[in-house]
Amino acid sequence: MGTRELEDLISSLSVELSSSDYGGPSPRDQAIEEVGELGPQVVPALISRLEALLADTADHREKLAEVVDAWDIWYDEMDSLTADHGLGDHERHLTIRSEDLPSPDEVRRYRDPSRLKQGLVVALHRLGDERAGAVLADALRDPVCVHRAALALRDIRSDQAVPFLLDAATLVDPDGMGFPEVVAALLARGR
Structure with a gap:
């Protein structure tokens, strides 16, 4: 896969519409499927893109x-x-x-690329590659990524995750969507 095709695939991760909106898999669903098929060789590119967006x-x-x-x-x-x-x-x-x-x-003028960040987190979660642990831990600092990053960190081991998970637990609303995932990810570290 060439650089241009990979960039197009990564861009498709920002389209969050559901399958029912398309009468089949959404562009994000298709992109995540393709990422899964490409496997570990795309992980560095996904990590790099998410790191840049988070920065x-x-x-x-x-x-x-x-x-x-x-x-x-x-x-x-x-x-x-x-x-x-x-x-x-x-x-x-x-x-x-x-x-x-x-x-x-x-x-x-800044437009937060929240959907792309979330799509990258979901794609990295799907790949399950431990190299993504550090960037997923860093994504816990971004309010739009907490929920999905915590879900990913339940499955992807990262030695760096615990301090970030503890910080996220103090920042997210205890009644909000991300809190149970942050707690579950912390509990998964104890096993």
Whole structure:
């Protein structure tokens, strides 16, 4: 299989529509079937793609947090100065001047490739290759991947998974969809 065909196959993992929407297997179902047929040789490419997507998402969250923090500081200081001194020009007293505030436009443009990340996790789970353990553990940090990554880590052994599973258990909603899978994956480590 060539690089272009593999990229097309990986792209098909993002189509999450059900079989009933297609009158047969969905593009994701077909892609997962093909990945299963290709076997272990595609694992490094799937791992690499998921690692890159997780890194991009983490980078976006970091940028978003920086933008939000800067604007929160600016608003808090402006509110405090206005409360203490009334309306007026308070720019020279601000930690972050108005013209230095980061633009929220960059973080607004980001489109989380959640369906592709989930499709990659499902495909790696299907392959069951232990080389995917580290990236599946890392996927537990991504809220859209927790459920499927925890399911995968119940079946795929990874020495690195336990700390990530413990972190995920503290972050996910105990009544949410991912929590039982995180707990089950932790319990599977005890066997």
